[in-house]
Amino acid sequence: MTDGGLDASGDSMTDGGLDATDPRTLPGFFDALADGELLGGVCSDCGQVLLPPRPACYACGSRAVDVEPQSPEGQIFSYTAVHTPPPAFAADAPYTVAVVELADGGRLLGRVAADYADVTIGDAVELTVREPTATEREVALDYESDWPVHVFEPR
Amino acid sequence: MPDPVIASVGASPLGRTDLPGRDLFSVALAEAFDDLPDPADIVEAVYVGNQSETYEHQIMQGTLLAEWAGLRHVPAERVEGCAAAGALALRHAVKDVRNGEHEAVLACGVEKMTSAGTSGATDALSAAFDRAIEQRSGITAPSQYALLGQRYLHETDATERDLAEIAVKNHANAARNPRAQFPKEIDVATVLESDPVAPPLKLYDCAPVGDGAAAVLVTTAEMAADLDQPQVRVAGSGASANNIAVAERDMTDIAGARIAAETAYDEAGIDAEAVDIAEVHDAFTVCEALLAEAAGFAPAGTGYQSYQPPAERADGWTDVQLSPSGGLKARGHPIGATGLLQALEAYEQLTGAAGDRAVEDAETALLLNEGGVADAVTVGHVLTTAEAP
Numbered sequence: 047m048t049d050g051g052l053d054a055s056g057d058s059m060t061d062g063g064l065d066a067t068d069p070r071t072l073p074g075f076f077d078a079l080a081d082g083e084l085l086g087g088v089c090s091d092c093g094q095v096l097l098p099p100r101p102a103c104y105a106c107g108s109r110a111v112d113v114e115p116q117s118p119e120g121q122i123f124s125y126t127a128v129h130t131p132p133p134a135f136a137a138d139a140p141y142t143v144a145v146v147e148l149a150d151g152g153r154l155l156g157r158v159a160a161d162y163a164d165v166t167i168g169d170a171v172e173l174t175v176r177e178p179t180a181t182e183r184e185v186a187l188d189y190e191s192d193w194p195v196h197v198f199e200p201r
Numbered sequence: 202m203p204d205p206v207i208a209s210v211g212a213s214p215l216g217r218t219d220l221p222g223r224d225l226f227s228v229a230l231a232e233a234f235d236d237l238p239d240p241a242d243i244v245e246a247v248y249v250g251n252q253s254e255t256y257e258h259q260i261m262q263g264t265l266l267a268e269w270a271g272l273r274h275v276p277a278e279r280v281e282g283c284a285a286a287g288a289l290a291l292r293h294a295v296k297d298v299r300n301g302e303h304e305a306v307l308a309c310g311v312e313k314m315t316s317a318g319t320s321g322a323t324d325a326l327s328a329a330f331d332r333a334i335e336q337r338s339g340i341t342a343p344s345q346y347a348l349l350g351q352r353y354l355h356e357t358d359a360t361e362r363d364l365a366e367i368a369v370k371n372h373a374n375a376a377r378n379p380r381a382q383f384p385k386e387i388d389v390a391t392v393l394e395s396d397p398v399a400p401p402l403k404l405y406d407c408a409p410v411g412d413g414a415a416a417v418l419v420t421t422a423e424m425a426a427d428l429d430q431p432q433v434r435v436a437g438s439g440a441s442a443n444n445i446a447v448a449e450r451d452m453t454d455i456a457g458a459r460i461a462a463e464t465a466y467d468e469a470g471i472d473a474e475a476v477d478i479a480e481v482h483d484a485f486t487v488c489e490a491l492l493a494e495a496a497g498f499a500p501a502g503t504g505y506q507s508y509q510p511p512a513e514r515a516d517g518w519t520d521v522q523l524s525p526s527g528g529l530k531a532r533g534h535p536i537g538a539t540g541l542l543q544a545l546e547a548y549e550q551l552t553g554a555a556g557d558r559a560v561e562d563a564e565t566a567l568l569l570n571e572g573g574v575a576d577a578v579t580v581g582h583v584l585t586t587a588e589a590p
Binding site: 155 | 319320323324341350352397398399401402448452
């Protein structure tokens with residue numbers, strides 16, 4: 047899935063054919079996630095992992111971004127609990143949210159299926175995927191309504 | 202190139218008010234133009250900092266506020282960048298004057314946050330975060346900053362009590378600021394015992410929801426002199442965007458803020474040591490610590506000492522005074538107006554109009570205004586007295 051890059055003619059943009067099956071788009075990323083596969087962009091120039099994948103690397107600007115499966119295992123990098131939720135998530139509060147550093151180097155934010163008091167920096171977690179709840183579907187945009195939701199489970 | 206200056210400032214009352222946004226703007230504008238010709242006689246363009254149309258179901262704020270100022274057929278637009286919208290509006294005005302495009306530009310900001318209650322404001326602010334991953338995980342503004350705060354406490358010697366002391370210091374400053382939303386002192390126990398919002402952040406670590414508008418007139422130095430107005434030079438302006446998702450950034454080295462500040466310093470021909478006062482984006486107490494480091498005032502890991510007198514801070518700290526207005530925490534944080542309220546504070550400090558809260562001999566100010574969580578976008582400005590070298 048390598049694409050992009052500055053070719054000899056100076057024509058760098060080769061993403062015109064992006065469609066919703068491409069994991070560098072959100073529908074493509076979430077389709078794979080629904081099947082249990084976490085895909086990341088990996089910059090072929092500097093190695094930066096991009097979650098979710100996207101056409102360009104934020105670290106170096108390269109458009110040579112490969113798409114590769116990422117390990118679902120990681121560690122808590124930082125965490126908190128939401129006591130004052132947006133209206134859509136009021137029934138869930140307080141809930142734990144964390145930034146997780148994944149084993150392949152990318153970092154991803156998500157809910158943690160544990161009480162705040164039971165979590166600490168460095169804890170091992172694993173990304174799991176579930177279907178959206180009825181409430182989540184209600185507040186979803188039309189195009190998001192079938193997207194899965196990822197949750198980090200303590201290991 | 203013309204030298205852009207701030208020639209006048211004004212603000213509405215801050216907090217819970219009975220005025221809609223456009224009327225708050227009228228109040229701010231009336232103060233700014235109290236001793237001046239009518240806006241229609243001098244203003245050539247308008248930029249409006251405004252976070253969200255959800256509060257009043259109103260976009261087209263450029264058109265609306267230009268009209269309410271008596272201006273027609275001038276370029277006028279809303280500038281969006283969540284809480285950095287105000288400083289982005291100021292930056293556009295500064296660039297227009299510096300480029301010779303206009304001689305007088307109105308930078309203003311307005312937010313009517315109380316219209317939808319705390320839960321409405323929480324929802325509107327969450328739109329500043331990445332929709333695909335962050336919003337769908339239920340993230341909020343306090344919880345985003347709590348992720349930074351948790352990491353900061355993990356990596357440094359700072360404690361929750363230190364963060365509380367920052368709130369105490371900013372409330373003490375606000376107690377001397379007649380414009381402040383919360384002009385009252387508080388103690389550390391009040392902060393530490395307040396309700397959890399997103400640990401380690403508690404209610405009193407968080408800037409309040411509130412209404413407000415501010416107006417800043419940017420002109421050439423010549424026009425400000427013709428108008429017989431005290432003037433403050435806009436000696437430098439910088440801006441930087443960073444990743445939308447906080448997870449993909451360095452969460453304790455706020456790189457976008459560092460770049461915005463350094464760009465503004467470079468344009469002004471100064472370094473961080475020269476800054477006497479700084480209005481930084483203390484939307485949450487930990488922000489002041491992080492931004493003190495990003496601005497070059499404090500060595501890495503010591504920014505939390507911002508509440509201490511200069512002589513008691515760690516080696517390597519400058520003598521800067523942070524948030525003399527009371528900051529976002531206690532002066533108030535009507536999102537789109539905040540960057541301009543920072544400019545207003547610096548204008549009053551540098552023109553001898555800061556009353557009881559005046560910082561002695563202040564000649565140079567840094568403003569840092571952030572949008573999204575931390576440095577999703579940051580705008581930095583260096584303001585100096587007309588006499589400063």
